[in-house]
Amino acid sequence: MAYVNENYLKLPGSYLFSEIAKRVGAYQAANPDKKIIRLGIGDVTLPLPPACTEAMHLAVSEMADKKTFRGYGPEQGYKFLTEKIAENDYAKRGISIDTDEIFVSDGSKSDTGNIGDIFGVDNIIAVTDPVYPVYVDTNVMGGRSGTLGEDGRWSKIVYIPCTAENSFIPEIPKEKIDILYLCFPNNPTGTTITKTELKKWVDYARENRVIILYDAAYEAYISEEDVAHSIYEIDGAKEVAIEFRSFSKNAGFTGTRCAFAVVPKGLFAYTKSGEKVEVNRLWNRRHTTKFNGVPYIIQRGAEAVYSEAGQAQIKEMIGFYMENARIIREGVKAINLTAFGGVNAPYIWLKTPEEYTSWQFFDKFLNEANVVGTPGVGFGPSGEGYFRLTAFGDRESTVEAMERLLTLKF
Ligand SMILES: *Cc1c(COP(=O)(O)O)cnc(C)c1O
Numbered sequence: 001m002a003y004v005n006e007n008y009l010k011l012p013g014s015y016l017f018s019e020i021a022k023r024v025g026a027y028q029a030a031n032p033d034k035k036i037i038r039l040g041i042g043d044v045t046l047p048l049p050p051a052c053t054e055a056m057h058l059a060v061s062e063m064a065d066k067k068t069f070r071g072y073g074p075e076q077g078y079k080f081l082t083e084k085i086a087e088n089d090y091a092k093r094g095i096s097i098d099t100d101e102i103f104v105s106d107g108s109k110s111d112t113g114n115i116g117d118i119f120g121v122d123n124i125i126a127v128t129d130p131v132y133p134v135y136v137d138t139n140v141m142g143g144r145s146g147t148l149g150e151d152g153r154w155s156k157i158v159y160i161p162c163t164a165e166n167s168f169i170p171e172i173p174k175e176k177i178d179i180l181y182l183c184f185p186n187n188p189t190g191t192t193i194t195k196t197e198l199k200k201w202v203d204y205a206r207e208n209r210v211i212i213l214y215d216a217a218y219e220a221y222i223s224e225e226d227v228a229h230s231i232y233e234i235d236g237a238k239e240v241a242i243e244f245r246s247f248s249k250n251a252g253f254t255g256t257r258c259a260f261a262v263v264p265k266g267l268f269a270y271t272k273s274g275e276k277v278e279v280n281r282l283w284n285r286r287h288t289t290k291f292n293g294v295p296y297i298i299q300r301g302a303e304a305v306y307s308e309a310g311q312a313q314i315k316e317m318i319g320f321y322m323e324n325a326r327i328i329r330e331g332v333k334a335i336n337l338t339a340f341g342g343v344n345a346p347y348i349w350l351k352t353p354e355e356y357t358s359w360q361f362f363d364k365f366l367n368e369a370n371v372v373g374t375p376g377v378g379f380g381p382s383g384e385g386y387f388r389l390t391a392f393g394d395r396e397s398t399v400e401a402m403e404r405l406l407t408l409k410f
Contacts, residue, residue, distance in 0.1 A: 007143045016133075016378035020362070027366055036366075037401040039328070039389045040374045042187065044252045046320065048301070049313035052251060055304035059297040070296045075288040077104025077260065081299045084306040085260060089245065095232040101264050101280060103287050104294050104302075106257045108217050108246040112181070113138040114290075115213060115242065115261070118282040119269065123178040126158035128170045130188055130379030130386070132215065135181040152381040161382040162189060164351055168340060169193055172204050180205070182231075183215035185222060188379045188388045189349040190325075190341015194226045198234050205240035211269060211279070212241040220250035220318055222344045238264040242279070249346070251305045251314050258294050258302040321346045324398045325391035331402025332389075335410070346391040349376070353410045361387050369404040 020040060028036060047053075062068035076082070082099040090097040105111050113134050121143045127135050136157065139145050146155030153159055158177050160170045168191035170182070182201065185192040205212050214231040222229055231241045246259035253259075263283045268276040294302075304310045325342035332339040332350055342348040350373075352361040358375035365371045365387070376386030391398070 005141070007141050007145075010145065010148065011137060011140050012148065014133075016374070020372065020374065023363070023366060024372055027370075034370050036370045036372060037393070037397045037404075038372045039393055039398070039401055040372045041392060042374075042390060043254050043392060044249065044317075044321075045392050045394060046252055046317050048252050048256065049305070049310055049317065051304040051307050051310035051313055052256075052301040055307075056297050056301040059300035063297065073293045073296055073299070075291055075293045076100070076284070077102065077294065078296070078299050081303050082260075084303055085245075088306045090230065090232065090262075093230060093233060095230060097232070097262055098265070100284075101262055103261045103263065103283060104299065105259050105261060105287070105291065106294055107248065108215060108244045108259045108261075109134055111244050111259060111261045112213060112215055114286070115283070116142040116144070117286050117290075118279065119179060119211075120272075124156065124158060124176060126160055126173060126175075126177040126180045127380075128162045128182065128186070129159040129381060130162070130376060130383035131181070132183055132187050133379065135213075136380075152377075159380070159382070162186070162191070163382050163386075164338070164340065167191075169197055170201075172200065176208075177210060179211050179213065181213045181215065183217070185218040185227070185345035186341075186347075187218065187345070188347055188374070188376065188383065189386075190343075190345040190347030190388075191349065192222070192224075192227050192344045195228050195234060196226075198228055198231065202231070202234045202237045202240060206236050209270065210240065211267070212237075213244070214241050215244045217244065217246045217249050218345045219245065220314065221322065221346055223322070224344055227344055232262075232264075239266055239268075242267065242283075247302050247305060250318065251302070251310070252317060253298075253302070256298055256301060258298050320395075321391045324393060324395065327395075327398050327402055328389050328391060331405055334402070335405050335408055337410075342391065348389045348391070350387040350389065352376075352385050352387055356385075358384055358387055364408070368408055369401070371401045371404060 082102040086097050125139050125144050158173050158175050162168045219229045231237045243262040247253035263280045265280045267279045328348045329339050329342045338351040340349040358377040362375045374388040376383030
């Protein structure tokens, strides 16, 4: 008889996006003439930078020729790409990362989800709240969650609230933790923390042998000086942090798939009997066993992100989205709502007025302005009373959405 991994049975259905689709569908069916603007999506809309598609076209031609055809590549990624990453993302910021500390993958969703494979089931996991749901759900699958309470919290997971009350700066928890997920700039709140604040976490991790899983998917959107682009800008972080980076949001690779994880060689975890184990060795074993590499064509596209033309093109794309973010921030201020984020990330996190829950606010935006956002509570209990808008839309609909907001009364 075959048995299932019963941890999967603990997972509630993905309520958030199906419920949004249900409500939007019902509204549209009842009001077929209304044009709904979607500012809820967490996906890019601009096409790939020409530098990337040109490189990919060339690579396709190489694959069509017996002399230049390639089959399996190195599971960890081609050197032409890992060398560019080491040079541009790290050496240029004064950080020394070897190419064998870099693991090219098909996405940060996979990486942040898969990394749990190499950590014991007894680790206490901590997440900031609200949070990117992948971190929590994959720990449920891995048996580290305990049970789901009425309050939306898993019994064994430590939740670190990030709300307007603490300026979205996570405070070190009183409970003992072993592994901590941090994402800065943050999805969903669009906020981030300074290098000084990040250093507190690195110091804490070093003192307590905690490993930080640092998701820097929005690094390219940072506009302020005092914000780290990589956690390794903080002294000592290479002893305690694994960093996840992706080409999805900086270069529009959400449908193309390429990312990387950095697992420094001086980073250790421990056996029950207290022996040190190099995490890089375990991740290399896991990655090379369960993954056969990102397609050559795609890695050539990712390499082109680092070319002069590629850098100029991604800068322009990010500038476009961040101008949308500015328009949304202004639009929200114009109706006297408080907005956070949108300065170092393409997300704007609204505080709903006192009398509205996240879902009530969602309904008001949908029914009265025909604008769709994402209810904050869908990202965790501390997201209640917040609402996320994204800057990934086109200019025209972003501007129109803000004009429509002016008609709302609270
Ligand atoms: C979009 C996003 C990613 C990137 O995921 P990919 O799988 O690389 O597309 C990672 N983390 C967060 C928080 C994100 O929002």
